[in-house]
Amino acid sequence: xxxxxxxxxxxxxxxxxxxxxxxxxxxxxxxxxxxxxxxxxxxxxxxxxxxxxxxxxxxxxxxxxxxxxxxxxxxxxxxxxxxxxxxxxxxxxxxxxxxxxxxxxxxxxxxxxxxxxxxxxxxxxxxxxxxxxxxxxxxxxxxxxxxxxxxxxxxxxxxxxxxxxxxxxxxxxxxxxxxxxxxxxxxxxxxxxxxxxxxxxxxxxxxxxxxxxxxxxxxxxxxxxxxxxxxxxxxxxxxxxxxxxxxxxxxxxxxxxxxxxxxxxxxxxxxxxxxxxxxxxxxxxxxxxxxxxxxxxxxxxxxxxxxxxxxxxxxxxxxxxxxxxxxxxxx
Numbered sequence: 001x002x003x004x005x006x007x008x009x010x011x012x013x014x015x016x017x018x019x020x021x022x023x024x025x026x027x028x029x030x031x032x033x034x035x036x037x038x039x040x041x042x043x044x045x046x047x048x049x050x051x052x053x054x055x056x057x058x059x060x061x062x063x064x065x066x067x068x069x070x071x072x073x074x075x076x077x078x079x080x081x082x083x084x085x086x087x088x089x090x091x092x093x094x095x096x097x098x099x100x101x102x103x104x105x106x107x108x109x110x111x112x113x114x115x116x117x118x119x120x121x122x123x124x125x126x127x128x129x130x131x132x133x134x135x136x137x138x139x140x141x142x143x144x145x146x147x148x149x150x151x152x153x154x155x156x157x158x159x160x161x162x163x164x165x166x167x168x169x170x171x172x173x174x175x176x177x178x179x180x181x182x183x184x185x186x187x188x189x190x191x192x193x194x195x196x197x198x199x200x201x202x203x204x205x206x207x208x209x210x211x212x213x214x215x216x217x218x219x220x221x222x223x224x225x226x227x228x229x230x231x232x233x234x235x236x237x238x239x240x241x242x243x244x245x246x247x248x249x250x251x252x253x254x255x256x257x258x259x260x261x262x263x264x265x266x267x268x269x270x271x272x273x274x275x276x277x278x279x280x281x282x283x284x285x286x287x288x289x290x291x292x293x294x295x296x297x298x299x300x301x302x303x304x305x306x307x308x309x310x311x312x313x314x315x316x317x318x319x320x321x322x323x324x325x326x327x328x329x330x331x
Contacts, residue, residue, distance in 0.1 A: 070097070084113045088121060095124070096250050100132035119152035127157060127252055135251075135292075135303035136330065137164055149178075156185055164300040172202035191277060194259045198299055219270040220283040220316050221245060225293055226266040228327035231308045235295050237263045241326075242301045245271055245283060248290040248313050255283055262295055268321070269293075289316050293326050303330055 070093045077086050091106035107125035114121060126144035130137060142165035148158040163178035176199045183192050183199070197207050225243070227235070239262040246254040256275035260267065271291075273282040283289065294301070294309040303309070310326040 066093075066097070070094070081109075082113060084110050087113065088124070091124060091128070095128050095131070098131075098249075100128055103128045104132070116147070117151065119148040119155050119158065122148040122151075123155060123157045126161065130161075130302070131252055133303075134330070137161060137168070137300075137302045137304060142168075154181065154185070156182060161302060164298070164302045167202065167300060168298060168304065176202040191257060194257070194301075201299065219272050221271040221289055221291060221314055222321040223269040223271075223291065223293075224266065224321055224323045225269050226323070226325050227262075227295075227308075228325055231295065231326050231329075234329070235262055235297075235308060240296050240299050241265065242294050242296060243269050243271070244292045244294065244301065245275070245289050246292065247286060248288055251290065253277070255281060255286065255289065257301060265326075283316060286316050288313055290314075291322075291324060293324055295326055305330055 070090070073086065073090050073093065077083060077090060080086060087106050087110035091103045091110060094100070094103035094106060104125065107121060107128060111118065111121050111125060116122075122144045126141040126148070129141045129144075141161070145158045145162040145165060148155055149162050152158065159178045159182040163175040163182070166172070166178060167175035179195050179199050183195050199205075200207055223243070225241075241260050241262055241264075243258040243260070244254045245256040246252070254277065256271055256277055258269060258271060258275055260269070271283060273284050276282045290311060290313045292309060292311040294303060294307055296302075296304070297306050298304055307330045308326050309328055309330060310324050312322065312324055314322050
């Protein structure tokens with residue numbers, strides 16, 4: 001009985017940290033928040049039911065680590081191969097562990113059991129395919145996003161990447177429609193400004209007026225951003241640059257994104273909590289941050305062949321200004 005009380009308490013704490021900031025930010029219960037509630041409680045209950053043993057004594061060394069939990073879930077699915085939710089949960093676990101091939105296999109099994117009728121599973125599979133390719137929007141991922149939008153037209157990730165894919169095909173009207181639908185879903189101000197600028201470009205309209213930005217706090221990450229000679233020679237001066245901060249352990253979704261123009265480089269870039277994309281997930285909450293600077297030939301944050309990038313992992317609040325060079329061409 002005591003273990004169930006502890007389980008319920010941990011679920012409550014997890015939900016308080018994850019759901020409450022989202023609810024406070026959006027002001028209403030959205031499908032995203034409902035999904036997080038279901039997954040948090042459902043995943044925890046599933047794992048406890050699958051591997052929990054009320055008779056196991058508490059104390060040091062009694063709790064299995066993450067690898068053991070995931071391995072136990074995978075073993076259980078061998079005896080229950082029709083468990084769709086189990087395959088989805090296994091896929092997300094592998095994805096968070098950056099075991100992308102295993103995650104893709106798990107999502108594929110779930111999608112087959114769902115007969116291709118679950119938009120979120122398609123989106124999870126597509127994002128994992130992109131992560132395996134370093135963020136590149138592959139043809140397979142684009143196709144999955146298209147099918148997801150046919151089933152769930154307002155899926156945020158499918159709208160974002162589906163818009164990027166449409167622009168890459170030259171269908172800028174469709175790209176603008178999709179990003180406009182996403183902008184209406186309470187996107188953070190800095191992301192909304194970047195997206196609206198691209199929407200206006202696709203529609204042949206002048207750039208939007210800049211929105212007032214939150215008062216900057218002390219910098220969490222400070223960069224001296226520069227280009228290698230090869231990158232400078234290969235890239236057009238009007239290209240867009242995205243400085244992306246993300247969790248090294250779980251790169252997607254990013255923690256923060258700061259756009260600028262290639263003509264502004266070399267430049268000093270300071271990232272702080274005002275640049276954070278999601279309420280309750282500030283930059284200052286991470287000990288280490290992976291910073292990626294990507295020059296986008298398409299104007300989209302999604303990596304594509306021919307773009308140039310540079311990346312490094314930094315300690316947050318180190319007080320140092322780090323040199324980051326964009327020197328790698330994406331094949």
